[in-house]
Amino acid sequence: MTTEYAEYPQDLQEAIQFHGHICPGLAIGYRAAKAAQAHLGVERPKDEELVAIVESDGCGVDAIQFLLGCTLGKGNLIYRDYGKQVYILICRQKGRSVRVAAKPGHFRRTPEQEAIFQKVLNGQATKDEEAAFRAFQKKRVDELLAAEESALFNIEEIAPDVPSRARIFKSVTCAFCGEDVMEPRARMRDGKVACIPCSENYNRGW
Numbered sequence: 001m002t003t004e005y006a007e008y009p010q011d012l013q014e015a016i017q018f019h020g021h022i023c024p025g026l027a028i029g030y031r032a033a034k035a036a037q038a039h040l041g042v043e044r045p046k047d048e049e050l051v052a053i054v055e056s057d058g059c060g061v062d063a064i065q066f067l068l069g070c071t072l073g074k075g076n077l078i079y080r081d082y083g084k085q086v087y088i089l090i091c092r093q094k095g096r097s098v099r100v101a102a103k104p105g106h107f108r109r110t111p112e113q114e115a116i117f118q119k120v121l122n123g124q125a126t127k128d129e130e131a132a133f134r135a136f137q138k139k140r141v142d143e144l145l146a147a148e149e150s151a152l153f154n155i156e157e158i159a160p161d162v163p164s165r166a167r168i169f170k171s172v173t174c175a176f177c178g179e180d181v182m183e184p185r186a187r188m189r190d191g192k193v194a195c196i197p198c199s200e201n202y203n204r205g206w
């Protein structure tokens with residue numbers, strides 16, 4: 001671990017290492033994870049007691065995965081493609097759940113900042129513009145980390161809608177590519193079992 005991030009709390013430093021960089025998205029995910037955890041009074045789970053529902057697939061989700069142990073592979077991370085900074089944490093054991101929603105405006109940029117941001121994304125920024133971008137991102141991260149929780153989020157306890165536990169499904173073999181696919185994802189093509197990519201090729205052009 002470089003000392004570059006030594007100013008941050010240990011768990012955030014580790015989350016940065018997991019994610020690859022520090023950015024406002026990771027910072028808000030970090031704050032959301034801490035807020036949800038504190039609200040429910042829970043620890044990072046060993047297995048599946050906690051379930052997180054995330055409503056965007058941005059950088060913040062990596063903080064949720066790292067801090068709360070809710071991961072795609074374990075089946076206790078559910079992604080809803082709503083494009084919102086909303087994080088729901090469910091504790092099965094306690095039968096409780098909390099919804100942490102970012103208040104509006106945390107990711108707004110001025111037109112000048114937006115122009116630099118686009119250049120950086122397209123690899124067309126000058127050295128000075130890159131430095132300005134990094135300074136702006138750093139300032140925003142620091143603001144997000146220092147802000148009062150009530151300024152960042154609307155937090156409410158909601159009725160837990162506990163999704164069924166991750167299940168293990170039987171595999172069937174696609175008749176077209178020869179690869180296995182879990183049964184509930186299998187399709188039929190010409191009366192034979194097909195995986196989704198093979199059945200989609202079939203549909204193309206119809």
Ligand SMILES: [Zn+2]
Nearest residue numbers: 023025026059
């Ligand atoms: Zn990021």
Ligand SMILES: [Zn+2]
Nearest residue numbers: 174177195198
């Ligand atoms: Zn196939």
